[in-house]
Amino acid sequence: MRELVLNFHGLGEPHELADAAERRYWWNTTSFASLLDQILDRSADAEPRISITFDDGNASDAVYALPELRKRRLVASFFICAGRIGTKHYLDESMINDLLEAGMTIGSHGMNHVDWRNLSSLSLDTEICEARKRLEDITQRRVCMVSVPFGSYDRRILGRLEEDGWDTIFTSDRGTTDIEARIKPRETLEAQMQNQNILRDLLETPPLHVRFTRTLSRFYKHLR
Numbered sequence: 001m002r003e004l005v006l007n008f009h010g011l012g013e014p015h016e017l018a019d020a021a022e023r024r025y026w027w028n029t030t031s032f033a034s035l036l037d038q039i040l041d042r043s044a045d046a047e048p049r050i051s052i053t054f055d056d057g058n059a060s061d062a063v064y065a066l067p068e069l070r071k072r073r074l075v076a077s078f079f080i081c082a083g084r085i086g087t088k089h090y091l092d093e094s095m096i097n098d099l100l101e102a103g104m105t106i107g108s109h110g111m112n113h114v115d116w117r118n119l120s121s122l123s124l125d126t127e128i129c130e131a132r133k134r135l136e137d138i139t140q141r142r143v144c145m146v147s148v149p150f151g152s153y154d155r156r157i158l159g160r161l162e163e164d165g166w167d168t169i170f171t172s173d174r175g176t177t178d179i180e181a182r183i184k185p186r187e188t189l190e191a192q193m194q195n196q197n198i199l200r201d202l203l204e205t206p207p208l209h210v211r212f213t214r215t216l217s218r219f220y221k222h223l224r
Contacts, residue, residue, distance in 0.1 A: 002048035062095035107145035
């Protein structure tokens with residue numbers, strides 16, 4: 001079975017700590033609620049299955065996303081930067097527990113939201129291992145999913161993640177994926193994509209040349 005993983009970053013008005021690059025990915029709450037309704041309108045056995053993720057650990061995950069998800073009995077996975085927990089505009093431990101109690105999944109987005117390809121092995125320990133430990137200490141459960149910051153990876157990063165035993169690795173590559181895949185691409189939703197037909201557009205099969213380009217790009221990243 002195929003899966004389409006949708007990835008959000010923030011909802012509502014971007015806070016002052018979100019830089020220009022991050023602001024490109026914030027959605028308003030009305031558009032988010034509308035998209036959730038479109039997901040609910042699909043048949044339960046429709047393919048591809050749609051999954052929802054959030055990156056960065058913004059407080060809007062708990063303030064805006066959680067109530068809308070709970071209202072519709074939907075679940076999502078939240079990938080948190082461990083170094084941001086408890087700081088202004090980001091999730092704190094109480095918010096994380098609220099997400100868990102509602103049936104949401106917590107994953108790692110590293111420690112400090114940096115490009116892992118630029119880091120030494122020692123710095124990668126902090127981003128991958130120490131961040132995971134901090135999240136597990138807070139959640140009191142195994143953290144087995146990770147999303148790569150900025151979608152920036154290469155064979156060194158993938159090798160390190162596989163060595164550390166992550167069950168699922170999420171990237172920012174586009175397109176659908178096998179539901180059982182270990183490395184999963186996601187469709188990152190930008191602010192400019194907010195429209196009434198967004199789900200229909202995302203579910204359309206891309207032209208052959210687009211699919212070929214995406215496959216080639218992933219192949220290159222795995223080898224570089």
